[in-house]
Amino acid sequence: MLRLGFPVLGVTDVPRAEAFWTAALNLVPTEEWASDTWRTLNHADGSGRALALMYSESPAEPRPRLHLDLFVDTTAEQQAEITRLLGLGAREVDWQLYPPKPDFVVLADPDGNLFCVVDLSAAPSGS
Numbered sequence: 001m002l003r004l005g006f007p008v009l010g011v012t013d014v015p016r017a018e019a020f021w022t023a024a025l026n027l028v029p030t031e032e033w034a035s036d037t038w039r040t041l042n043h044a045d046g047s048g049r050a051l052a053l054m055y056s057e058s059p060a061e062p063r064p065r066l067h068l069d070l071f072v073d074t075t076a077e078q079q080a081e082i083t084r085l086l087g088l089g090a091r092e093v094d095w096q097l098y099p100p101k102p103d104f105v106v107l108a109d110p111d112g113n114l115f116c117v118v119d120l121s122a123a124p125s126g127s
Contacts, residue, residue: 073119
């Protein structure tokens with residue numbers, strides 16, 4: 001039976017990406033398939049795989065069709081997490097496609113991969 005695995009981010013510096021994403025999402029690196037070009041990151045609580053990092057020579061896409069959404073429950077938590085992520089090496093993105101009253105903020109990881117920090121309390125669906 002086909003199963004969805006986990007998201008894989010292409011990165012130009014695997015150790016730097018590992019440091020960022022383990023700190024950003026409280027993940028732990030594993031030795032599973034570990035190499036200079038691959039790193040699997042698991043949930044710290046032991047509940048399984050969360051994210052993989054794969055060496056890539058291609059640059060990050062400026063408008064990726066697929067990206068990560070990271071959820072928070074309140075606007076205050078969103079601001080606190082954005083500040084924390086910026087301190088870890090993320091950068092703010094000048095995103096021209098925000099809707100009126102956006103519930104998300106677009107950031108980029110140290111490799112330039114875009115991701116969103118979404119405030120669920122402001123999401124159009126309310127959840």
